[in-house]
Amino acid sequence: MADEQQDMNLEDVGAGVEEAGGPRRGGLFSGLILNVLKWAAIGVGVIILVVTTTVVTFNALKKGSASQNLAAVSPAYQTKEPPLAYYDNIDQIRGQTADETPAVYLLRVSLGYDPADKQISVEMGLREREIQNLLLKYVSQRTVAELSSAHYDELQEGMRDAINAIMTTGKIKSLVFREFTVVK
Numbered sequence: 001m002a003d004e005q006q007d008m009n010l011e012d013v014g015a016g017v018e019e020a021g022g023p024r025r026g027g028l029f030s031g032l033i034l035n036v037l038k039w040a041a042i043g044v045g046v047i048i049l050v051v052t053t054t055v056v057t058f059n060a061l062k063k064g065s066a067s068q069n070l071a072a073v074s075p076a077y078q079t080k081e082p083p084l085a086y087y088d089n090i091d092q093i094r095g096q097t098a099d100e101t102p103a104v105y106l107l108r109v110s111l112g113y114d115p116a117d118k119q120i121s122v123e124m125g126l127r128e129r130e131i132q133n134l135l136l137k138y139v140s141q142r143t144v145a146e147l148s149s150a151h152y153d154e155l156q157e158g159m160r161d162a163i164n165a166i167m168t169t170g171k172i173k174s175l176v177f178r179e180f181t182v183v184k
Contacts, residue, residue, distance in 0.1 A: 084112035084173055087124045090132050092179070095140045103144045103184040109135065111163065112174035120170035131163055138162055147182050 088110045096102035111131075113120045124131065138159055139147065147155070160175040 083115075085115035085121070086110040086112050086176070087121060087172075088178070089125065089128060090135075093132060093136050093139070095136050097139075097144050097147065097182070098141050099143050101184075103182050105139060105147060105183070106179060106181045107135065107139060107177070108179040109159070110176050110178055111172045112176065113170065113172050117170045120167065120172070123167060123169045124172075127166065130166065134162055134166065135159055144182055144184060147180075152177065152180075 090109055090111070093107040093109075094104065095107075096104055111124060113124070139155075142155075156175045156177070160172055163175065164171045
């Protein structure tokens, strides 16, 4: 019985060695190709994960965000006007208001224009007295209540539009008060 066991053991050992025939080699590049494919698959997986996460995050922010139009609303993102050149040669204007008991006003203005437009500067010089007269008439048709500081923007707009109506070579961009006093 001991001999039979030894024979079996020898057959099992021998048979295993004959079938295996030693380690089989698939070639020099087979291990290298497998490593490259493994790392390429890992890289593609990471890229897919990052892209998916980014898309989901941006979509969630876009839907739930009340500030998606922040650039259109925020003053910090609004475009800034380029600086203007100012024509300051219009003399001080002094007149009376249209009230029943008139008040006296003193007005000095500067006219803002595009510095690249040289012709408008020349025209303002030629029309200086005409502009001064136009402003005198414009303000003299207003009451003390209409000349209050609450109405400054409306007054400046109206004066600017009146001046632009007589200009031929260009338009003034702004009219600013250098001095505006109303004495009752």
